[in-house]
Amino acid sequence: MKKSTDAILLVSTTDEAPNVFYASGFVAPDPVLFLKQGRRRILVVPPLEAGRARQTTRGVIVRTPRQLPCEEGEARSLSGWALALLRAERLKKVTVSPGCPVRVVRALEAAGIRVAVAEVAIFPERERKTPIEIEHLREAQRAAVAAMRRAIACLRESRIGPRGQLRWKGQLLTSERLRFEIQCALLERQCHAPETIVAGGRQGADPHERGSGPLCAGEPIVLDIFPRHQRTGYWGDITRTVVKGEPKPEVRRMYRAVKEAQAAALRMLRPGVTGDAVHRQVQDVLLARGFETGERNGVPFGFFHGTGHGVGLDIHEGPRLSLRGGPLRVGHVVTVEPGLYDPEWGGMRIEDTVVITRRGYEPLATMAKPLCL
């Protein structure tokens, strides 16, 4: 992709923190500024961060507001830092990210600086992972798999109590309890995943419902684990859907369709194939298996999300395996996660995360995809 030699200003209060980390190596708990002009990279941090910033970055000029030509009051606000920084660098125009806080942009414009908003990703190269990044992603994915194994072991060990409610270690096995076990397994691997989904029965029909209350036999339980590694900042992502005891025939059909759709999508993965084509293939398989997508009483059913997304320093990033997904490249790391949802039956989703290689793809970690426990 074409690279701009314009000066790019990033403000890490926004969703840009991963970009700042990517470009500088600095983890910013407080807002910082990052300016990139060709190879010149400047990080502006509060005084108390300066030491850590110098230690954890390489080839980056670290400045505190005191070291900038701040005018009256400017040292006190991020907008003021930005003004002083551009003054020091004699820049009259700058490109910011789409998520840049409007306050900063307005302050720059008021001082006569031309502010362009980037139309494309600031660091498109983030989509193609380096070997070190792939190792970090593998580590997070292995943690996700270990946590999934722990969850499935708990469900296997559980027994079916009155009214079909699962019991484990003498207590009701709830979504909350199982999420706790998952999170402990992740912590042991320096990962955390506060948003872990353990959604049983109808709760699973909403792909973003985290789940609560007792888990029951005979119902699909969606387990979606997406941990972030505390040291590296990279994410993993895996989903399995399981049933304790005997699933209803409809749930078995959903399972087979989703598994087949995922396999069909995986078979297509290689450099040059578009995310769009992969997504359409998944839609076709699910439809051929008799699963339509639509809305009943304003509630969606069927397959109504993308097939997958990139994973890196953000849990959702490019490329997309969806209707507007472009060609895959070596080093892309993507999830493949077809699903079926029905307010009557719940959810069924199977997800793995893979890296695109010259010959096709490799899973970052492998794990069986059982339905019945």
Add this chain to the structure above:
Amino acid sequence: MKKSTDAILLVSTTDEAPNVFYASGFVAPDPVLFLKQGRRRILVVPPLEAGRARQTTRGVIVRTPRQLPCEEGEARSLSGWALALLRAERLKKVTVSPGCPVRVVRALEAAGIRVAVAEVAIFPERERKTPIEIEHLREAQRAAVAAMRRAIACLRESRIGPRGQLRWKGQLLTSERLRFEIQCALLERQCHAPETIVAGGRQGADPHERGSGPLCAGEPIVLDIFPRHQRTGYWGDITRTVVKGEPKPEVRRMYRAVKEAQAAALRMLRPGVTGDAVHRQVQDVLLARGFETGERNGVPFGFFHGTGHGVGLDIHEGPRLSLRGGPLRVGHVVTVEPGLYDPEWGGMRIEDTVVITRRGYEPLATMAKPLCL
């Protein structure tokens, strides 16, 4: 405070997610829009979030992009949603938060809409907590205290091995190991705190250093635990600094000074007192105890951060106990956390979180402040 009757538009991709939750009750994993016009409140969410949005909000109109008069291509971007929403509401001007993504603002302006950027907090009322919010904060703070007790118990149980390195359960006791214990204790209480600080010795001289490697006897260990409750979204915040074995006289002096400074600050807390006055008092006590603040070779030492900050749905929010801190009010929840830092000795910080009451203040949870373990 004066309330605006202008329409306010919030975009939850930004730091505004807590504001959207505060105003609507909806937890948004994906970007959503929120429009407030007097009492009329509209939430625009992706189709697959609509069901959950309707269930978890009260008195809020929930719309999906499909239910808005989206023109060609608008349904695909957040900026497009915003345009269609303002069109539906026949609004020609709107106020956004300072952190609003510039992309959305530019799209609105291109369509002839006047966009003002709020100068003050969008929901200043967030600073004054309701009884329910205080209960949520107490719950998070109690979890923080429980985790702190666990950490201190580990340190007490540890023994001093070769070269002063601490050993626990037959292994080196590292920052990472102790952080794991803290995080497990938090998980048991449905809280998480990935950024927990366990910084021993000189590492503690940087207030934002999370800490790594073996913990040693005779050195101050800064334990700063700020968990977020997974169910409610509210935060807790507590810091203790402890020494296993015999501290150096200088560390004892730092401890006594910081403890006295915190006590002096707490004694001042009541409605009407300014955060500025509290902060100056802390500065005075530390200086009177012989601890100056300054910089040596570009590295700050002494007391160089604020005395405290508000805690709520954000870990750092108003009011501030710092040089620009205004008057405290009943229902403010603030940390009181004086500290001393020296590159030679490390860090010393003691922090509790309290709520301002009519008569003064109440701690959200209490805990001893031991130095030697």
